[in-house]
Amino acid sequence: MPTIYDVAREAGVSAATVSRVLNGATTVDPAMVARVLTAVRELGYRPNAVARNLRRSRTTLWAVIISDIGNPFFTAMVRGIEDVAQREGYSVVLCNSDEDPVKEETYVAAALSEQMAGVIISSSGSVKAAKTLTGSPVPVVAVDRELPRAVVDTVVVDNEAGARTATEHLLAAGYRRVACITGPEGVSTADLRLRGYTEAMRSSAPAEPVIVRTDFREQGGYDAMASLLSSPEPPDAVFVANNLMTVGALRCLAEREVAVPGRMGLVGFDEIPWADLVHPSLTTVTQPTYELGRTAARLLVDRIATPAAKPARIVLSAELHPRRSSSR
Template sequence: MERPSTTTVPRAGAARGATAATIEEVAARAGVSRSTVSRVLGGGDRVSPAALESVRRAIDELAYVPNRAARSLASRQTLAIALVVPEDTKRFFGDPFFAAIVGGINGRLASTEYLLNLFIASGDPGDKTSNYLVGGNVDGALIVSHHASNTFLERIHRAVPVVFGGRPVAADGSGYYFVDVDNVEGGRIATRYLVERGHRRIATITGPLDMAVGSDRLQGYREVLAEAGLPAGPAENGDFTVEGGAAAMARILAAGDPPDALFVASDLMARGALGVLQAHGLRVPGDIPIVGFDDSPVATEIAPRLTTVRQPSREQGEAMTDVLLARLAGEEPPRATLLQAELVIRETA
């Protein structure tokens, strides 16, 4: 007997071992065209509420799973986005900044088909990370916490659409897309607050100066002191870590003539500096007030609670993702997006 030439639609609740449903079967079950199902799978744009509900119900009944591999081949897309962090794992998992950034990125991608792939690539030994990313395995990349020495990032930048979190150190204003916090103004805000309270010997603990974030916060500190007619105080690199902040504070105290106030360019470093000051019998804020930077959870975990400059890290992750998604959609977003910092006054200053 000859088989009928109609599409067979499996019954709802088919056994797990049955042949997977196709997009044509979903369309037949929903009573719509194949293109309507495709639009629903792509996000539901330009589909009536009734058709949207019918397609979603058919997908559930047929246990339909989109064939991502086939769709990717057809569109030449991987539907993967890389987050590249040129730091070691201790730094990545120990700094709340990264958790906030990832939270913002993941929140934005949740409503898309893109998957986030994380690459912790300190130095990229053997070009393992860059070889993978330039080999057509991702559609684009987000890069945060980059240093001037991370030359492998330029190879990724030439191969796929990239958005940097923070201004690239070597950026000349052309060819780069980035989302940054106004770190120069953040350094100014912190230092101005201390100057306005009568402090005249203000030291600073900086982040790495081969990163724009480190040099920009130092620049803001120096600008305010110069405008106030005050000399720049001691400046020591704390490497954005608790241990580095403690070591930098110890060096400042060992040099003699301790400062009467301190601007620390991250909350983690401020935590380390606070411990050293307390160990030396110095009161905070009584003897040396401190202003940090980040407004991370660390700021409220220490005692006294840290006065700090808030940087909108989660919002930065969201904005980076928006810019990259716009680029992947063929749009032309702004190359530079600058977010504002603000002072959060607590107990250390």
């Protein structure tokens, strides 16, 4: 395997010059840079990553901490992150907190101890993890969910507007007792989607808001729908605040032979790949998941380059896709 000294000899420069070129120094004569890069290419030289990271006090790895690896929402988002990371010379380490704040805290500690170049996190709501991250010099970007009690670079969708539009859509279709199944208190996506639903109900609906909080999981959606159906005055429609809970709610309705959209209208937040294939087809609020990831990665690249810059906050739009499940 060729060494830096082989490259220096081939290019006719010193090993120190080769090192400066490979580390991006701008003070090297362009002709020397060209000779060094030609020698690197012809010899197939690969820098020693361990030594380089020791000099930098940082790896070329990003920790991407997501809240549920079983949720297909995160697939396209992580792809967007990875595509940018690869182009910028970074690799991605994927960590699944599993909606568990303690597990999230463990991954944050690991990212810092391993001197990751940056962290992109979709928080499960741990204030301790957020405090640990913001108290470190490692660049941090929050994606999909706000980082609790922290001001960092953030990219989210307009959850409140998306939920409000979904609820108004059900009311306009003729449903009156519209309920909301949302996630845990303190998780920004759950709280903001609930706020959008509540605003729409209080401004347009003849009935009071009906709210069930659960855990953003399929079984949570099933149990929440079961409790709504068992109530003295069951709703005639429901807005469900994420895709996995929507699947659980639909399973409960199917098992109990509740006709959708006849007896129960339904809108879910997050697109589901088979939304057009089921009967009836499923109305959803769609997020630009790939763009969320890509934007978060660009924010991290910029933060690494300019650590002292003011934190940016980017809000992307969500779009309602009306289908049969919400049409009487």
